[in-house]
Amino acid sequence: xxxxxxxxxxxxxxxxxxxxxxxxxxxxxxxxxxxxxxxxxxxxxxxxxxxxxxxxxxxxxxxxxxxxxxxxxxxxxxxxxxxxxxxxxxxxxxxx
Amino acid sequence: xxxxxxxxxxxxxxxxxxxxxxxxxxxxxxxxxxxxxxxxxxxxxxxxxxxxxxxxxxxxxxxxxxxxxxxxxxxxxxxxxxxxxxxxxxxxxxxx
Amino acid sequence: xxxxxxxxxxxxxxxxxxxxxxxxxxxxxxxxxxxxxxxxxxxxxxxxxxxxxxxxxxxxxxxxxxxxxxxxxxxxxxxxxxxxxxxxxxxxxxxx
Amino acid sequence: xxxxxxxxxxxxxxxxxxxxxxxxxxxxxxxxxxxxxxxxxxxxxxxxxxxxxxxxxxxxxxxxxxxxxxxxxxxxxxxxxxxxxxxxxxxxxxxx
Amino acid sequence: xxxxxxxxxxxxxxxxxxxxxxxxxxxxxxxxxxxxxxxxxxxxxxxxxxxxxxxxxxxxxxxxxxxxxxxxxxxxxxxxxxxxxxxxxxxxxxxx
Numbered sequence: 001x002x003x004x005x006x007x008x009x010x011x012x013x014x015x016x017x018x019x020x021x022x023x024x025x026x027x028x029x030x031x032x033x034x035x036x037x038x039x040x041x042x043x044x045x046x047x048x049x050x051x052x053x054x055x056x057x058x059x060x061x062x063x064x065x066x067x068x069x070x071x072x073x074x075x076x077x078x079x080x081x082x083x084x085x086x087x088x089x090x091x092x093x094x095x096x
Numbered sequence: 097x098x099x100x101x102x103x104x105x106x107x108x109x110x111x112x113x114x115x116x117x118x119x120x121x122x123x124x125x126x127x128x129x130x131x132x133x134x135x136x137x138x139x140x141x142x143x144x145x146x147x148x149x150x151x152x153x154x155x156x157x158x159x160x161x162x163x164x165x166x167x168x169x170x171x172x173x174x175x176x177x178x179x180x181x182x183x184x185x186x187x188x189x190x191x192x
Numbered sequence: 193x194x195x196x197x198x199x200x201x202x203x204x205x206x207x208x209x210x211x212x213x214x215x216x217x218x219x220x221x222x223x224x225x226x227x228x229x230x231x232x233x234x235x236x237x238x239x240x241x242x243x244x245x246x247x248x249x250x251x252x253x254x255x256x257x258x259x260x261x262x263x264x265x266x267x268x269x270x271x272x273x274x275x276x277x278x279x280x281x282x283x284x285x286x287x288x
Numbered sequence: 289x290x291x292x293x294x295x296x297x298x299x300x301x302x303x304x305x306x307x308x309x310x311x312x313x314x315x316x317x318x319x320x321x322x323x324x325x326x327x328x329x330x331x332x333x334x335x336x337x338x339x340x341x342x343x344x345x346x347x348x349x350x351x352x353x354x355x356x357x358x359x360x361x362x363x364x365x366x367x368x369x370x371x372x373x374x375x376x377x378x379x380x381x382x383x384x
Numbered sequence: 385x386x387x388x389x390x391x392x393x394x395x396x397x398x399x400x401x402x403x404x405x406x407x408x409x410x411x412x413x414x415x416x417x418x419x420x421x422x423x424x425x426x427x428x429x430x431x432x433x434x435x436x437x438x439x440x441x442x443x444x445x446x447x448x449x450x451x452x453x454x455x456x457x458x459x460x461x462x463x464x465x466x467x468x469x470x471x472x473x474x475x476x477x478x479x480x
């Protein structure tokens with residue numbers, strides 16, 4: 001899974017019928033401090049995440065292993081909200 | 097999913113029989129403003145997209161989860177047309 | 193799918209028994225003009241491609257969705273020969 | 289599989305219900321000497337690994353082939369603890 | 385598939401039970417001349433390969449399509465030994 005930050009939202013009217021009602025968020029991978037790097041990608045939200053949240057994303061066929069994404073043409077899912085991260089015994093991120 | 101722009105078309109006569117009638121478009125990944133970067137790849141269209149459209153693409157086995165791509169040897173699909181993108185509360189892309 | 197050019201051939205006597213008789217070609221990804229870049233990889237041919245041909249390759253589990261590759265341990269397949277490519281309304285590649 | 293070092297831990301209360309009780313560790317890929325490089329990612333532990341351990345990780349659908357991860361939305365798993373690594377006939381890593 | 389060279393071996397006592405008896409080799413991707421580049425990764429051997437051999441590796445779910453790797457948590461397999469490689473009509477590698 002990637003540590004990622006939700007940075008935005010997408011609106012799409014014309015899409016695969018199985019995606020009706022799915023929330024497609026724009027996210028960017030971050031380092032362990034929650035600092036984004038690299039280009040944005042889009043993931044289906046399954047945990048009621050919002051812009052600014054630090055989350056975990058799963059990719060590929062694993063993105064379809066939730067009740068919300070099963071059998072849908074999506075290759076990235078937000079499957080957890082991050083409360084805190086600890087690296088080398090030190091707290092490096094805590095949700096405010 | 098990747099944010100991508102349709103930049104071109106392919107013509108292929110000799111191909112896997114399950115690809116007969118499928119529209120194979122050339123796309124390039126873009127940033128959240130719709131600016132392309134990186135090398136082109138090819139995705140099956142399922143939403144009647146055309147050159148210039150900003151779309152979402154799904155890769156891998158997820159690309160086969162549409163009625164048009166099921167059980168076919170394709171690893172990328174266009175499964176949504178993008179109407180608009182919002183980043184950090186600001187509208188950064190709107191389809192013209 | 194990737195746009196790729198067939199650049200060579202492999203010979204392998206000791207291999208998984210399900211690969212007997214499969215043609216394993218060396219390919220390199222190209223840009224939309226058929227110009228190769230990056231390192232070579234190996235894909236199973238299913239369209240009678242030869243050295244010099246511009247082709248499409250599919251990766252991952254999608255590479256196993258042809259009659260020739262089903263249930264075999266291969267992660268890349270040549271599933272189409274490219275006749276022509278058009279980018280931005282301009283013909284950028286045509287098979288000679 | 290990647291050679292990786294466990295560098296930290298994550299805490300997540302809101303997550304997919306199938307992840308309840310799973311231990312999600314922060315890891316970084318290493319070279320053959322156990323030297324980390326690149327950005328951290330998160331993998332499910334199945335071998336009782338802890339911070340500092342050198343491990344092997346499997347990605348994608350393969351990450352779901354353990355009793356702990358079956359049918360869960362995870363794309364990386366720690367499936368082995370590394371005792372030692374030998375490169376070119378020379379011992380380059382041994383667990384202390 | 386990738387062209388890769390076997391560069392080393394791993395020893396792992398604590399691992400997923402389905403990996404008992406599997407040989408996990410350290411490999412590095414090579415160019416068409418067998419010259420390694422990039423970082424090492426680990427693949428399950430199915431063709432009795434040894435250090436120094438030039439091999440083909442398959443990744444992802446395709447790595448589980450052999451009798452030795454079926455249903456196991458591994459994402460890379462050595463499924464062929466390379467005898468020779470020809471690029472542009474010229475022999476660029478032959479096993480000694």
